[in-house]
Amino acid sequence: MATEDNEDAGRRYHHGDLPAALIRTSFELLADNGLADFSVAKVARRLGISTAAPYRHYSDRDHLLAAVAAAAARQLAAAVRAAAEGAGPDPADRFGAAGAAYVRFAVSHGAGFDVIYAAGPRGLGDAALAAAGRELMDLLTTLAEDTGVRPKEDALRLVGDLVALAHGYATLYRDGFFPRARYSLDDIAAHAARAGRELAAGR
Amino acid sequence: MATEDNEDAGRRYHHGDLPAALIRTSFELLADNGLADFSVAKVARRLGISTAAPYRHYSDRDHLLAAVAAAAARQLAAAVRAAAEGAGPDPADRFGAAGAAYVRFAVSHGAGFDVIYAAGPRGLGDAALAAAGRELMDLLTTLAEDTGVRPKEDALRLVGDLVALAHGYATLYRDGFFPRARYSLDDIAAHAARAGRELAAGR
DNA sequence: GTCTATATATTGATAGAC
DNA sequence: GTCTATCAATATATAGAC
Incomplete structure (x- = not known):
């Protein structure tokens, strides 16, 4: 007889892995309402637990957000990498596809660089978050350099352009x-892809 | 003996034109803390009046923000127009300068399209706000068309690119x-100008 | 037209029971 | 590890005195 056998209709007591559930539910809340509307209390309510429970696993709001941000950065990097790989051999096309992937992710998950680089969580100095953010930026820089832009400083400028463009669209x-x-999400993702491609090709 | 003769040290009672002062102080608050941190109570506190006083002049938070947004749209349009005119004869340069002006304004005033097109105030159907927003978009569209981009649909895409780019940078x-x-503000304004110019020239 | 005082809601966070 | 109960802040907004 598992611990899940209780027929209390919506009143669960046990969550197996509450820390993971908190991250998942935080993602849902961000996707629905964005960062401005995020609160620990709302996450708890959505999960059907008390508002005190999250604090057993994350010491405060910023620590929870830091864990969410690190997960977002990893997922976003994976999405960007997959989009670039699926975009064919032309480096400018791949670069544009990275921008479109950012737009799709940030719009549908409500989590982009604003969450990943938010002041509060970043001030904690969380190593996992810093590493995830760096990996994402390294990926974008590699994609920029693959377009043939030199020197490195120009590639970094191109990354800044793409990030600003995609974040703005999102x-x-x-x-x-x-x-x-x-405009559908597909429309603005296509806009970002085209504009990103043009920026890469125009150097 | 003017009404200002009272030596109550910081406790003023009279404000001549409180509605205008509320707009001014709202701008200051946005510049300092951004829209996420805006509150009617903070504006009142900054002005040294009670938290109830603003509601005599603006029926609620969104009506105050709508007035602020309309003023921001007008000032932003003026700044964009001045920047374009001061950028020389090349239409692509003028278009890039418009993007840079947006970045400068949005960064230094904490008020860009996020404030001007915010959901709450826009839902009020304020005619002045709608007109100010439309005028700003018309100005940008004209600058895009001046670069020779045709048909009109492509000019609108170019405007979308510039707005996303500049808003993202800001x-x-x-x-x-x-x-x-x-990065100084001058640096990122220059980035936006260059990228905007490239987008305009690349068509 | 502005104030004081208040009602109501929400949040972040803690203490202590179980 | 989760709950109930609670506190201190802060916000929006209103009522009624002056």
Whole structure:
């Protein structure tokens, strides 16, 4: 008889792995309402646990967000890598595809560089978060260098351009600046891909 | 003997034009802390008035923000227009300068499209705000068309690219993604100008 | 038109029972 | 490890005195 056998209808007591569940549910909350609306209390309510329970596993809000941010950075890097690999052999196409992948991820998960580099969590000096962020930036830098841009300083500028472009498209889309009635997520991802490709090709 | 003759040391009672002072002080608060940290109570405290006073002039938080957003849109349009005019005869240079002006304004005032097109205030259907936002977009569209991009649909795509790029640079800079130690506001404004110029020239 | 005082909600976080 | 109960902040907004 497992611990899950209780027929209490929505009132669960046991969660097997609450730390992991907190990360998952935090992601859901970010996807629905964005970082501005994030709160530990909401996460707890969504999980059906008390508002005190999360603090047994994450000492405060920023530590929870740091764990969420590190997971987001890893997933985002994987999505960018997969998009670049699936975009064919042209380095500019691959670079543009990376931008589109960022837009898709940031819009659908509500978590982009604003979450990954948020001031509060970053101030904690979490090593896992720092490493995940660095890995993501290294990946983008490699994709920029593959387009043939030299010297390294110019490649970094190109990365900055792509990040700004994709982040801008993603946040403005989430905020409703690009009307949902006229633009689908596919549309703005395609915009970001095209513009990123042009930036890479225009050097 | 003017009403200002009272020596109550910081305890003022009279403000001549409180509605205007509320807008001014809201701007200061946005510049310091950004939209996420904005509150009617903080504005009131900064002005040295009670937290109830603002509600005599703006029925709620969103109506105050709508007035602030309309003023921001007008000032931003003026800044963009001035930057474009001061950028010389080349339409691509002028277009890039418009992006740089957006970055400077959004960073130093904490108010860009996120404030101007924020969901709450926009839901009010304020005519002045809608007109100010439209004027700003028309200005950017004209600058895009001046670069020779056709048809109109392509010009609108170019505007979307510039807005996303500039907004991304501005918000990421404010959020600390581009380290202040290595990038000045002038640096990222220059980045936005160059990238905007490249986007315009690359068509 | 501005103030004081208040009602109500939400949050982050803690103490102590179980 | 989770809960109940609670505190201190802070916010939006309103009522009524002046």
